[in-house]
Each structure stands twice: as C-alpha cells, then as structure tokens.
Amino acid sequence: MLKEKKNRKFIFILPSILFIIFLVYIPFIYSLIMSLYYGRGNNLKFSFFKNYSLLFNDDVFNKVILNSLTFTIIIVPIIILFSLYVSYILLNIKSEKTKNIFTTLLYIPCITSPVAYSLFFKQLAYNDGILSSIFNNFNILGNVWSARLYISLICIWAWSGYYILFLFTAIKNVDVNLYKAAKLDGASNFKIFRKIVIPLVKPVLILMTILVIIGTFQLFVESSLITKGGPSMGTYSIVHYLYNRAFVYVSQYGYASALGILVFLFCLIVSIPFVKRMIKDENTL
Amino acid sequence: MKKKLGIGLIVIGLLIGLFFMLNKKEEDDKKIVIWAYDNVANIAEKAVEIYKKENKDLDYEFEVVKIGQEDMVEKIKVYLSTNSLNNLPDVFYDEDYNFLEFIKYYENNFVDLTEYVNLEDYAIFKRINVTYNDKTYAIPFDCGVGVMFYRVDLIKKAGYEEKDMENLTWNQFIEIGKKVKKETGIDMITVLPEGDMEGRLLYQSAGTWFFDENGKANIENNQAFIDSFNTIKRVLDSGIVYKTTSWDDIISSISNEKIVSLVGGSWWSPIIESYKEQSGKWRVTTMPRMSESNDYSNYSNLGGGNWFVINKSNKEIAIDFAVSTFGKSQELIDYSAETFAIVPVNLNLIKNLTVNDNDFFGGEKIAKKMAEYSEYIKPVKYGLHTYEITYYVGTVFQEYLDDKLSFEDAIKKMQKEAEKVSME
Numbered sequence: 001m002l003k004e005k006k007n008r009k010f011i012f013i014l015p016s017i018l019f020i021i022f023l024v025y026i027p028f029i030y031s032l033i034m035s036l037y038y039g040r041g042n043n044l045k046f047s048f049f050k051n052y053s054l055l056f057n058d059d060v061f062n063k064v065i066l067n068s069l070t071f072t073i074i075i076v077p078i079i080i081l082f083s084l085y086v087s088y089i090l091l092n093i094k095s096e097k098t099k100n101i102f103t104t105l106l107y108i109p110c111i112t113s114p115v116a117y118s119l120f121f122k123q124l125a126y127n128d129g130i131l132s133s134i135f136n137n138f139n140i141l142g143n144v145w146s147a148r149l150y151i152s153l154i155c156i157w158a159w160s161g162y163y164i165l166f167l168f169t170a171i172k173n174v175d176v177n178l179y180k181a182a183k184l185d186g187a188s189n190f191k192i193f194r195k196i197v198i199p200l201v202k203p204v205l206i207l208m209t210i211l212v213i214i215g216t217f218q219l220f221v222e223s224s225l226i227t228k229g230g231p232s233m234g235t236y237s238i239v240h241y242l243y244n245r246a247f248v249y250v251s252q253y254g255y256a257s258a259l260g261i262l263v264f265l266f267c268l269i270v271s272i273p274f275v276k277r278m279i280k281d282e283n284t285l
Numbered sequence: 286m287k288k289k290l291g292i293g294l295i296v297i298g299l300l301i302g303l304f305f306m307l308n309k310k311e312e313d314d315k316k317i318v319i320w321a322y323d324n325v326a327n328i329a330e331k332a333v334e335i336y337k338k339e340n341k342d343l344d345y346e347f348e349v350v351k352i353g354q355e356d357m358v359e360k361i362k363v364y365l366s367t368n369s370l371n372n373l374p375d376v377f378y379d380e381d382y383n384f385l386e387f388i389k390y391y392e393n394n395f396v397d398l399t400e401y402v403n404l405e406d407y408a409i410f411k412r413i414n415v416t417y418n419d420k421t422y423a424i425p426f427d428c429g430v431g432v433m434f435y436r437v438d439l440i441k442k443a444g445y446e447e448k449d450m451e452n453l454t455w456n457q458f459i460e461i462g463k464k465v466k467k468e469t470g471i472d473m474i475t476v477l478p479e480g481d482m483e484g485r486l487l488y489q490s491a492g493t494w495f496f497d498e499n500g501k502a503n504i505e506n507n508q509a510f511i512d513s514f515n516t517i518k519r520v521l522d523s524g525i526v527y528k529t530t531s532w533d534d535i536i537s538s539i540s541n542e543k544i545v546s547l548v549g550g551s552w553w554s555p556i557i558e559s560y561k562e563q564s565g566k567w568r569v570t571t572m573p574r575m576s577e578s579n580d581y582s583n584y585s586n587l588g589g590g591n592w593f594v595i596n597k598s599n600k601e602i603a604i605d606f607a608v609s610t611f612g613k614s615q616e617l618i619d620y621s622a623e624t625f626a627i628v629p630v631n632l633n634l635i636k637n638l639t640v641n642d643n644d645f646f647g648g649e650k651i652a653k654k655m656a657e658y659s660e661y662i663k664p665v666k667y668g669l670h671t672y673e674i675t676y677y678v679g680t681v682f683q684e685y686l687d688d689k690l691s692f693e694d695a696i697k698k699m700q701k702e703a704e705k706v707s708m709e
Contacts, residue, residue: 040669041390042366059702060677127534128541141530142478229676231478231530232683247359249673250386251366 028264035257040250051258061259063233064241067148071237072216074152079212080205083160087168088193103168107161114158118225121154125226144234147227151235154222159215163208170204171197206278214267238263316346317603320361320377324555324625325426325590326351329378331620332610339609345602350374358383365391373595375603378426380590381414382671387593388417389669395422396594401608410489410664411630415591422593424612427627429550429588430659431486431572434557437647438566439545443468447568452583454576455516462525465545472527473545475538476520479679482549482587485671487513490574490585492663495674495703502703504678505696512577514682514692521686539563548572550587551655554626554646564645571658584661589630622652628659635660670706677702 037044038051055061086106093099109117124131125140132138140146174197182192198205220239223229229236238259246256321329326349333347352360358379364372365387373394379387388395399421404412407425415423435450443465453461462473476483488494491509496502504510520526527543529535538544540560547553557567571583592611594603610617618634621627629635640652678699685695 041386043390122531122533126531126537127529128537128543139528139530142528228531230680232687233680244673244676247362248355250669251362251390253366 031257031260034254035261037254039254040252044254051255052262054255055258055262060233060236060241064236064238067234067236068217068219068238070148071152071155071219072213074149075155075216076209076212078152079156079160079163080208082156083163083167083208084198084205086160087164087171088197090164090168091171103165106164109158110161112158114221115225117154117158118222121150122226125150141227142231144231147231147235151219151222151226154226155216155219158222159212163212166204166208167201170201174200203278203281206274206281210271210274213270217263217267315344315599316348317376317599317606318374319347319349320352320357320374321349322352322354322357322378324621324627325378328617328621328625328627332606332614332617335614335616336606336610343602345599347606354379361387365394368394370394370595370597373597375597375599376592376594376607378590378592380588381411381586382667384414384423384591385417385667385669388422392417392422394596396596396600396604398422398424398594398604398608401604402612406631406633408630408632408660408662408664410586410662411589413664413666423591424594424607425591425630426611427589427621428586428630428659428662429552430628430655430662431490431549431585431587432551432569432655432658433546433548433572434553434567434569435546436542436563436566437568439469439471440465447570450568451570453571453573455520455573456576458573459520459523459525462545463523466525469545471545472543473525474520474548475527475529475535475544476517477532477535478528478530479683481675481679483517484513484678484682485675486548486550486572486585486587487516487575489587489663489665490572490583491578491581492665494665494667495678496666496668496670496707498666500668500707502700502707504703505700508578509575509581511696512575512581514685514696515577516575517682518686550589551626551628552588554651554655558626558643558645561645565647567646569646569649569651569654582661582663584658584663586659586662589628622656626652626655628652628655630659632660673706674703677706 035051036046036048038047038054039045090099090102093102122141123129126132127137127139131140138146140150178196178200179192182196187195218239219237220243223235223237224240224243227235229240242256242259242263245252245259319329319333329349333349337343337347357377361373361377361379364370397420399419402415402421402424404416404421411425411428415421415425433450433453437447440446440450440461443461445461445465449461458473465471465473488510491513493503493507493509495504527538529538535547536556539547539557542563547557554569557563572585574583575581592607594600594607597603612631613634615634615637618629618631619639622629622638623640629638635653635656638653638656640650642648643651681690681695681698681702684690685692690698
C-alpha cells in the first residue's frame with residue numbers, strides 16, 4: 001500500500017521532472033560538452049580545456065568579471081538593506097488596505113518587462129532627457145561610474161519589490177508576542193529590529209543574498225539595452241559578453257558555453273556556504 | 286499500480302510526440318518566407334507585390350517577416366548551426382559585414398547565385414563582399430554611402446555658401462565648424478563615444494580595414510588607420526563637437542537643432558526628413574576626406590546589405606523572385622530610393638534611377654546624388670569579425686582619449702587583439 005502511494009506521487013511529479021530534465025539538465029550537459037569544443041561557426045574541434053585556458057587570458061573576460069563583481073558590491077547590500085527597511089515600515093502600517101496598496105505598488109516593477117523599463121530609463125538619461133537637465137547637463141551614460149550606478153539603481157528599483165514581498169511575509173510570520181514582550185522590557189524599535197526581526201528572518205536573508213548575487217551575475221537586459229556595455233566596456237556584463245560571443249560575433253558556441261559554465265560554477269561556489277548556513281540555521285531552530 | 290504508471294508514461298509520451306508533430310512544418314509548403322529588418326522589410330513587401338503582378342499564375346504564397354536585425358541574425362546563426370533549415374526563411378536580407386561568416390561556415394546551406402548575378406553590374410566594393418571562392422552567394426542590394434548632411438541656414442550665418450561645403454578636407458571642416466560655432470553657438474558635428482561609426486567611415490574612405498584581404502590584422506604600421514584616429518582626435522579636440530552617447534542622442538540632437546552637420550551613412554536622410562519643420566534647411570554633399578594624403582577620398586560606406594537565398598526545397602521560385610526583384614527591378618529600386626532613400630548599387634539601375642526633387646533637401650534629387658557617390662567608394666574586403674574588432678578598437682581608442690594609454694600602446698593593443706581574433 002505504501003509503495004503504491006509512493007508510485008502515485010512519482011506520477012504527479014513526473015511531468016515537472018521531465019520538464020526540468022529536457023529544459024535544464026540536457027541543455028546543461030550539452031553545453032558542458034560544447035565547452036570542450038574550440039572554433040568558430042560550425043568549424044568546431046574537440047580540444048579539451050582550451051576554451052577555459054583562453055578565457056583566463058582574455059582581457060575582456062577579466063573586465064566583465066570585474067564589472068559583475070562591481071555590480072554585486074553595489075547592488076547586493078543596497079537591495080537587502082532597502083528591502084528590509086521597507087518591509088519593516090510596511091509592517092508598521094496599521095491599515096491593512098494601505099499595506100496592500102503599498103505592497104502592490106512596490107511589486108509592480110517586478111512584473112514590468114525589463115525591456116520596457118530599460119528603454120524608458122534609457123530615454124530618461126538622454127542628453128536632452130529629464131535627468132540630464134536635473135544634473136546640470138551631466139552625461140550620465142557617458143561616464144563609467146555614473147553609468148554603473150545608474151544601471152545598479154535601475155536593478156534595485158526593478159528587483160527590490162520581489163524581495164520586499166519575501167521579507168515582508170517572513171517578518172509578518174514572526175510571533176507578535178515577541179515584539180510585545182520586548183516593548184514591555186523597554187526595547188527601542190531599532191533594537192527590536194536588530195535583535196529580534198533580523199535573527200528570525202535570517203534564513204530568508206541568506207536566500208535573498210544568493211538570489212541577488214546570481215541575478216546580478218546574470219545581468220543582461222538592462223546593461224545591454226541602456227548602455228550596450230559601454231562606456232569603455234564599463235557596464236559590459238558576463239552574459240552580454242556570452243551573448244555577443246555566441247550570436248553577434250562570428251559564433252563561438254564552445255567559448256560561450258565555457259563562459260556559461262564558469263558563471264554557473266561561480267554561482268554554485270558562492271551559494272554553497274550560504275546554503276550550508278541556511279540548513280544549519282534551520283536545524284538549530 | 287504498475288499498469289497505471291505505464292498508462293501515465295504512455296500519455297506523457299504521446300503528449301511529447303504531439304508537441305513535436307505540431308512543431309514540424311510541412312516541407313512541401315508552397316510558401317516563400319522572406320526575412321528583413323527596418324525599411325528593407327517594407328521594400329520586400331513591395332517586391333512581392335511587383336513579383337505577383339508579373340507572375341499572376343504562380344500558385345505560391347509569400348510572407349514577409351519584419352524582424353529586428355540582431356534577433357534575425359541570432360536566429361539564422363542558431364538554425365544554421367543546428368542545420369534546421371525548415372525554420373529558416375527562403376530569402377533574407379543582411380548587411381555586408383556578416384556575409385563571410387554565413388558563407389564560410391555554412392556554404393552548402395546557401396544557393397550559389399553565380400549564374401544569376403552579373404557582377405559586372407556592380408561597383409567593385411560591392412562585388413568583393415558577395416563572393417567567396419569565386420562564387421557569388423548574395424544579390425548586392427544597397428549601400429550606406431557616407432555623406433555629410435548639413436544645415437545650410439546655419440552655415441550661411443557664418444558667411445559660407447553651399448559650394449564651400451563640397452569636397453572638404455577634415456581640416457577645412459574643422460575651420461568652418463569653429464567659425465559657425467562662433468556665429469551661431471551651435472556645435473558643428475556629433476561623434477559617438479569610442480568613435481566606432483566614424484572610424485569605419487574613415488577607414489574605408491582611405492581604402493583600408495581592420496584586416497587585409499587575407500584576413501590578417503592590419504592596424505599597426507597602417508598609416509591610414511593612424512591618420513583616421515588622429516583625425517577623430519583632432520575633431521574631438523577642436524571644440525566643435527556635441528557629445529552624444531547613443532544613436533537616440535544623435536536623433537534628438539537633430540530634432541533639438543543642437544548640431545550643424547551630420548557625417549554618416551545615407552540612411553540618416555529619412556530620419557532627418559521626419560522633422561518636417563526643418564524642411565529646406567538641410568543639404569547633402571560628400572563627406573570630408575582626411576587631410577594627410579591625396580589618396581584618401583570623400584567617399585565611404587557604412588551599412589548596406591545583400592539578399593541571400595537559402596538552399597531549400599522552394600529555392601527555384603525563391604531565386605527567381607529575389608533575382609528578378611531585388612537584383613533587376615527598376616520599379617522596386619525607384620520605389621526604395623524615393624520612399625526610404627535606399628541607395629542602390631546596381632550601376633545599370635542607378636543610371637535609370639528616377640526620383641522626384643526632394644524639397645526637404647533644397648529641391649535636389651538626393652537619392653540619385655548619393656547613388657552616384659557610391660560609384661567612387663574604395664573597395665575593402667570586410668572579411669570576418671567586423672563587430673567584434675570594432676567594439677574592441679573603440680574601447681581601446683577611448684582609453685587613449687581618456688589618457689589611460691599612449692597612442693603607440695593603444696595601436697599595439699588593437700593590433701594584438703585583431704591578431705588574436707583573426708587566428709581564433
């Protein structure tokens with residue numbers, strides 16, 4: 001009887017397993033194999049790790065990695081602090097209706113097409129755009145650092161709604177009596193936030209950090225549409241470079257696959273300590 | 286239970302099978318699919334109209350798909366590399382720069398058009414970019430002849446006449462620009478950061494390219510390249526440049542009257558013309574030439590493309606359609622020159638080109654004028670890797686402009702990268 005039940009479960013999850021196998025694992029293994037082939041167009045030769053060794057000597061690759069790290073350093077802390085702050089404020093709003101309105105408003109950027117908002121923000125930063133006139137004709141997209149900051153701010157704007165929703169739900173689930181008890185003991189709002197809220201939502205915070213880092217490393221639409229990777233390759237992202245190598249330049253599917261695999265490995269390595277921590281925290285809870 | 290599991294698996298298998306069956310196209314479809322981007326897609330529609338008019342009994346359906354260029358090239362590359370010809374169009378249009386990549390790696394998937402295209406009908410700069418191993422693989426269609434658009438009303442304020450703007454050198458252009466800026470306060474020209482478009486215009490005006498005819502890197506020790514960079518630097522330093530960061534910025538600088546002239550491909554003219562309130566104020570003439578040598582010309586090319594026919598079951602009709610319309614139809618060429626300022630490259634068709642006077646550009650037949658310029662464009666073989674090396678050279682050039690690199694180091698770095706790219 002038990003075995004039969006297990007089989008039934010298997011049938012129910014089978015479609016999604018097949019879906020994942022066909023759309024994730026098979027392409028992944030395929031690109032792993034592709035990454036061992038060197039050459040352009042259809043002129044590919046099996047050459048073990050040549051693509052990987054070339055990648056490490058590739059100036060542009062070093063540049064895009066550095067760009068992605070810069071974006072991560074800017075985006076990750078800001079998005080986490082901002083989301084935490086906003087979700088805590090949301091929680092303190094008494095009227096449910098107002099709370100819902102704000103949550104919806106904050107979530108809207110997440111369901112907006114990245115292409116649509118990227119083009120919109122590009123227009124804002126034109127030479128004759130509104131932003132340029134506010135900043136005394138300063139050319140935002142003409143300077144490496146201002147372009148990086150601009151793209152980072154757009155990503156923060158676009159992605160934070162999702163994380164706010166995450167954190168908001170997590171904070172909401174914290175037992176209200178804990179706050180009340182702390183308040184009775186004379187704790188300030190900041191102290192409650194630091195000593196009660198943050199430790200209790202830590203697993204969510206860790207997950208968020210992983211997701212934002214991975215998201216930043218996969219930055220593509222925003223930077224490719226707004227700045228095309230410029231100026232001076234200052235906003236050129238890894239995935240944009242991968243795309244160019246595979247589809248814009250004389251196709252190097254092997255090289256692009258190797259790039260993709262390296263990004264994957266990087267994300268994996270970054271995620272492992274966080275995931276371990278998360279599992280450890282959950283076990284201790 | 287095993288039975289249930291079996292049934293479940295069969296159902297899923299059937300569903301997957303059905304999905305693939307639905308996805309598979311009928312091979313013997315009597316349909317010609319044409320892919321093109323921008324205004325060329327509209328021209329393809331006109332071509333279909335002309336072809337249908339001349340072949341009334343033909344039992345074929347034509348479909349023109351207007352698609353973004355990057356999107357199209359990506360799709361074509363993927364379908365070619367996976368050999369899924371069914372997903373490819375029968376006929377498509379793409380720019381010169383990609384020609385060699387398609388043909389070098391996927392020669393068998395393209396129709397050899399040698400017997401249908403008479404290369405003698407075309408200028409040399411076009412001929413050499415549609416042939417591979419002495420075979421013709423594309424029908425040359427248009428070019429983006431490099432010209433100078435300028436505001437006649439503004440130069441007149443500084444005391445210049447139309448004849449003063451003809452066949453200029455860049456040094457003369459800078460002098461005029463300074464005077465015009467002094468009188469009007471408006472910048473003479475705009476240059477994109479990294480100067481990539483301007484660079485390509487200048488290299489070809491001097492008859493040189495990133496790679497030589499054999500595909501070898503050709504930047505270091507190439508005087509024309511060095512002169513091109515120096516020219517761009519001189520223009521940038523002269524104080525007559527309105528700084529822009531993208532094409533959209535250039536467009537807004539036209540609409541907001543921030544620039545006196547625009548040096549670029551002929552395809553700017555419909556964009557300029559869309560600002561009706563500026564009608565009569567613009568003129569077209571040759572672009573300036575580099576001052577350093579008499580071998581440098583006032584003519585260049587930026588953009589322009591050709592029609593390819595894919596080696597598929599319907600190729601007979603596809604060839605007939607493409608050759609008779611894009612290759613030979615005077616009606617089509619007249620229409621595209623008149624409506625979209627597309628500059629044809631078929632010398633016979635240029636001779637008989639009939640276009641109306643263009644009041645926007647002072648009553649001149651600018652399409653014809655630009656087409657005549659195209660005959661003087663110096664031939665260069667684009668080869669492979671144009672976009673890859675353009676991006677890199679542009680970035681290094683910007684590092685030089687920002688004083689991060691000396692001129693010599695910048696040139697060396699460009700050469701090194703070009704060598705690397707050409708060897709891969």
